[in-house]
Amino acid sequence: MPTGEIMSSKKPEKPMATVPMEKIERSIHLVRGQKVILAEDLAELYGVVAWRLNEQVKRNQDRFPADFMFQLTYPEVRALTSQIARSKPGRGGRRTLPYAFTEHGAIMAAMVLNSPRAVEMSVHVVRAFGRLRQMLATHKELAQKLAELELRLEGHDKAIHNLFETIRRLMNPPEPKPRRIGFRS
Numbered sequence: 001m002p003t004g005e006i007m008s009s010k011k012p013e014k015p016m017a018t019v020p021m022e023k024i025e026r027s028i029h030l031v032r033g034q035k036v037i038l039a040e041d042l043a044e045l046y047g048v049v050a051w052r053l054n055e056q057v058k059r060n061q062d063r064f065p066a067d068f069m070f071q072l073t074y075p076e077v078r079a080l081t082s083q084i085a086r087s088k089p090g091r092g093g094r095r096t097l098p099y100a101f102t103e104h105g106a107i108m109a110a111m112v113l114n115s116p117r118a119v120e121m122s123v124h125v126v127r128a129f130g131r132l133r134q135m136l137a138t139h140k141e142l143a144q145k146l147a148e149l150e151l152r153l154e155g156h157d158k159a160i161h162n163l164f165e166t167i168r169r170l171m172n173p174p175e176p177k178p179r180r181i182g183f184r185s
Helices: 021-026 039-046 050-059 074-083 103-113 116-171
Strands: 028-031 034-038 069-071 099-101
Touching: 021 028, 021 116, 028 074, 028 116, 034 039, 034 103, 034 116, 039 050, 039 099, 039 103, 039 116, 050 103, 069 103, 099 103, 103 116
Parallel strands: none
Antiparallel strands: 028 034, 034 099, 069 099
């Protein structure tokens, strides 16, 4: 062994697989007016099984207030099932209603799981929520500008319509009345 090197008793760390930001963004849904990620998607990102995540959440319920996490209702599950490919109930699907985590709930879930993968992935999850928030703000600005443009165009539409009507009248002048030949008395 060369001098100056220190032997480490630690095992070399495995590089963690990175998850594309698009995959994280696709797993974020809008439910009850909030952007949320479902427990099974979050568990997959954090490298644990869904029941383990749910178990830790139940053990630490005081860390998950209603604005961090909530349980979906049957209609919400049905609506999400139609949007994303999930197994149907009665066909080997889930037996309980899934939990939905907000951005803060996803961070808290990483803290209660306390695994290196969960901590690393929580950073990516927060970035995905932030990116979606930024995209939503951009879309709101575009929608507002489009509405303003539409209002302006409505006034222009009437003016253009009047202009076309005037041009049509000029292109098709009325037929002149035939003049009588001769003297009038």
